[in-house]
Amino acid sequence: METAPARRPGELSFEARRRLFLVGAVGLAALLLSGLSGLPDYRDVTPLYGQVINGVAVEERSTTAVVTAVNFDYRGFDTLGEEFILFAAALVLVLLLRRLGEERRGRLDRLPRHRHTTSAAVRLTCVALVGPTVLLAIYITMHGHLTPGGGFQGGVIAATALLLVYLGSDYATMRRLRPMALVETAKAAGAGSFVLIGVAGLIVAGSFLENFLPLGTPGELVSAGTIPLLSLAVGIEVAGAFVLLLSEFLDQLLVIRRKRGGGA
Amino acid sequence: MSFLPYAVAVWICLVGLYGVVTSRHLVHTIICLSVVQSSTYVLLLAVGYRKDSVAPVFIDIPRDTPAVDPVVQALTLTDVVVGGAVTALLLAIAVQIEKHLDTLDPDELDPLRD
Numbered sequence: 001m002e003t004a005p006a007r008r009p010g011e012l013s014f015e016a017r018r019r020l021f022l023v024g025a026v027g028l029a030a031l032l033l034s035g036l037s038g039l040p041d042y043r044d045v046t047p048l049y050g051q052v053i054n055g056v057a058v059e060e061r062s063t064t065a066v067v068t069a070v071n072f073d074y075r076g077f078d079t080l081g082e083e084f085i086l087f088a089a090a091l092v093l094v095l096l097l098r099r100l101g102e103e104r105r106g107r108l109d110r111l112p113r114h115r116h117t118t119s120a121a122v123r124l125t126c127v128a129l130v131g132p133t134v135l136l137a138i139y140i141t142m143h144g145h146l147t148p149g150g151g152f153q154g155g156v157i158a159a160t161a162l163l164l165v166y167l168g169s170d171y172a173t174m175r176r177l178r179p180m181a182l183v184e185t186a187k188a189a190g191a192g193s194f195v196l197i198g199v200a201g202l203i204v205a206g207s208f209l210e211n212f213l214p215l216g217t218p219g220e221l222v223s224a225g226t227i228p229l230l231s232l233a234v235g236i237e238v239a240g241a242f243v244l245l246l247s248e249f250l251d252q253l254l255v256i257r258r259k260r261g262g263g264a
Numbered sequence: 265m266s267f268l269p270y271a272v273a274v275w276i277c278l279v280g281l282y283g284v285v286t287s288r289h290l291v292h293t294i295i296c297l298s299v300v301q302s303s304t305y306v307l308l309l310a311v312g313y314r315k316d317s318v319a320p321v322f323i324d325i326p327r328d329t330p331a332v333d334p335v336v337q338a339l340t341l342t343d344v345v346v347g348g349a350v351t352a353l354l355l356a357i358a359v360q361i362e363k364h365l366d367t368l369d370p371d372e373l374d375p376l377r378d
Contacts, residue, residue: 014286014371021285025278032274041266043315050312050320050333057334058322066320066334067341075338082342089349096356100363146323152345219323245352252359 062215063145063224071150072230076209080194083234087191090241097248118167126168133161141235145224151231155238162243171254183243190237197226197233269310277303290358290368294351301347305340312336 012020039045053074054066063069071079141154166174197209204212209226216223276299283296312333318325320334362368 018286021282025281028281029274029278032277033271036270036274037267039270039311042269042310042313043266045311046314047312047333047335050331050335053334054320054322054331055328058327064321064323066322066331067337070334070338071341075335078342082345085346086349089353093352093356096353096360148319148321152341249355249359 058218061211061224061227062218063227064219065145065147065149067148068144068150068227068231069224072144072227072234073209073211076198076230079230079234080198080209083191083194083237086238086241087187090187090244093245093248097252123168126164130161130164130168133157133164137161137235137239141231142221142228144231145227146219146221151234151236152238154231155235155240156242158235158239159242159246163246166250171250174250178243178247180247183240183247186236187240187244190233190235190240193233194230194237197229201226269306269313273303273307273310275303276300276306288369288371290361290370291355293370294354294358297354298347298351301343301350304343308336308340308343 053070057063057066057069057074061069061073063073137154137158139154140149140157141151144150144154162174162178165177199208201210201212202208204210209230211225211227213225213229215225218224222228280296280298280300280303283299284293287293287296312335314330314332317330317332320331320337322329322331358368361373365373367373
């Protein structure tokens with residue numbers, strides 16, 4: 001802790017603020033602990049609602065991973081909202097990190113090449129891992145109704161594949177592998193098809209997000225009706241959103257340059 | 265010991281808050297906020313736990329095996345997704361603050377400046 005910035009009138013010093021927090025924290029801890037002490041022993045709770053779902057999900061929805069059944073069927077409408085939270089967050093992020101008036105784009109061929117600073121072992125490992133990572137993402141997304149996983153998890157893994165490309169090569173290579181128009185279209189299509197599958201349920205089966213496809217045998221890849229389709233839609237949307245997030249932050253770091261003499 | 269997971273959740277929450285209050289760098293503040301949020305994961309999963317139970321995945325076990333609560337696990341997934349969105353947005357705001365005010369120290373952010 002070097003020189004503290006000059007204080008304005010009435011402002012607490014760092015140390016006083018810390019002490020004030022510690023007093024408050026003791027009170028908050030006492031409140032939270034006394035509130036939580038009313039809960040039963042965590043080992044003895046029998047989750048009633050959870051028990052019901054565990055008992056019926058495999059029969060009703062042909063889904064062996066009950067968390068996925070809850071996400072994409074019993075709580076499907078909530079997941080629609082969740083998906084649009086991510087969608088809106090990615091949109092606002094693009095808006096916040098747009099190129100401002102006083103900024104300009106740096107030239108890509110002037111970027112420092114990472115080739116010289118990244119060791120051959122790291123580059124080779126990253127490039128070798130790109131394929132398996134994409135495969136893992138597809139596997140996790142498409143087996144969400146059988147084993148733990150689903151669209152949210154698979155989408156994030158797919159986006160890391162692009163990060164591996166950046167780590168293993170350089171920014172210019174990553175940009176070539178990331179057709180922005182396609183990413184944005186995929187993101188919108190993923191979010192839109194979740195709604196469309198829901199509307200199809202409304203038309204065919206009578207209520208929004210109701211399953212309208214044959215359920216199949218539990219434990220088989222093609223089973224569980226609309227759940228794998230919804231999972232795939234979410235996977236595409238999440239992958240698109242995270243690729244967009246990573247690209248925007250990397251753009252800020254590497255491409256967008258402040259004009260000489262500009263800035264605050 | 266029956267209380268341990270709840271106490272751990274309270275502890276994680278308070279440690280994160282301490283980090284937010286004493287933070288000298290906005291990126292550090294944002295990470296501390298996600299520590300605060302992660303206390304809710306511990307709390308949710310503790311609420312759904314059940315003794316001698318398995319994960320709610322019935323692909324290779326009998327369907328009447330006792331399993332933990334899948335509902336709170338699905339809620340935790342929502343929690344994680346929202347947490348990721350919030351962190352990304354806050355980091356973007358931090359990038360803009362750095363650009364406009366040339367600092368990331370919360371103590372130097374004067375609401376009356378400019």
